[in-house]
Amino acid sequence: MNRNITDSIIYIGANDHDIDLFEGQYIVPNGMAYNSYAIIDEKIAIMDTIDKSKTDEWLQNIDAALKCGMPDYLIVQHMEPDHSASIQAFVEKFPQATIVGNKKTFKMIGQFFPELEMKNTLEVENGDKLDLGGHELNFVFAPMVHWPEVMMTYDPAEKILFSADGFGKFGALDVDEDWACEARRYYFGIVGKYGPQVQTVLKKAAALDIEKILPLHGPMLEEKLGYYIGLYDTWSSYLAE
């Protein structure tokens, strides 16, 4: 299901219409999307892996997006299994690639994949940058949105915020449905109790020039970003709409 987000960013995620309950508890009548993106630059970065039910499709998407290229980096923004389950398969297929995460990420990788041997790793701190050539990725830590290791990634070249679970929604990408209903249900099910932490991230995001938001679930958001960010502000402040 590859498609170009921009000239150098390609969608390589997958839809899941076989899923019964997301995280074993949330009904998802229109399925779920596990998003992943390839940034094609002098160095190639893959933004997160996807759920284990779709590993093969994801690896095929990487091959199609990169043509004969090899990924240089795998950026791990979130370790929940719907995004991390294919790390082992990635390392086996691309052993030379550098796995990028923070201290907490690598602790979790060790717990989730005790057998996994990573040749190359890069541990980043909040505010660190990673130069791919034309794109310089800026890591913005977002603890507890939705787990402690979560980080978002800002790409100033394209004015894109890779927002991890933030701004995600239930529903596969090949289903046409209103954003807010399923984003609201997702938000309150998954991160609703971490309102103060979401507020902290919104303050960090306000300092960035953002034209597109690329979450790990649901569609890319562009245009009316004020509307989406405004809803997040309301929800995370526990105010009534």
Ligand SMILES: [Fe+2]
């Ligand atoms: Fe999550």
Ligand SMILES: [Fe+2]
């Ligand atoms: Fe997720």
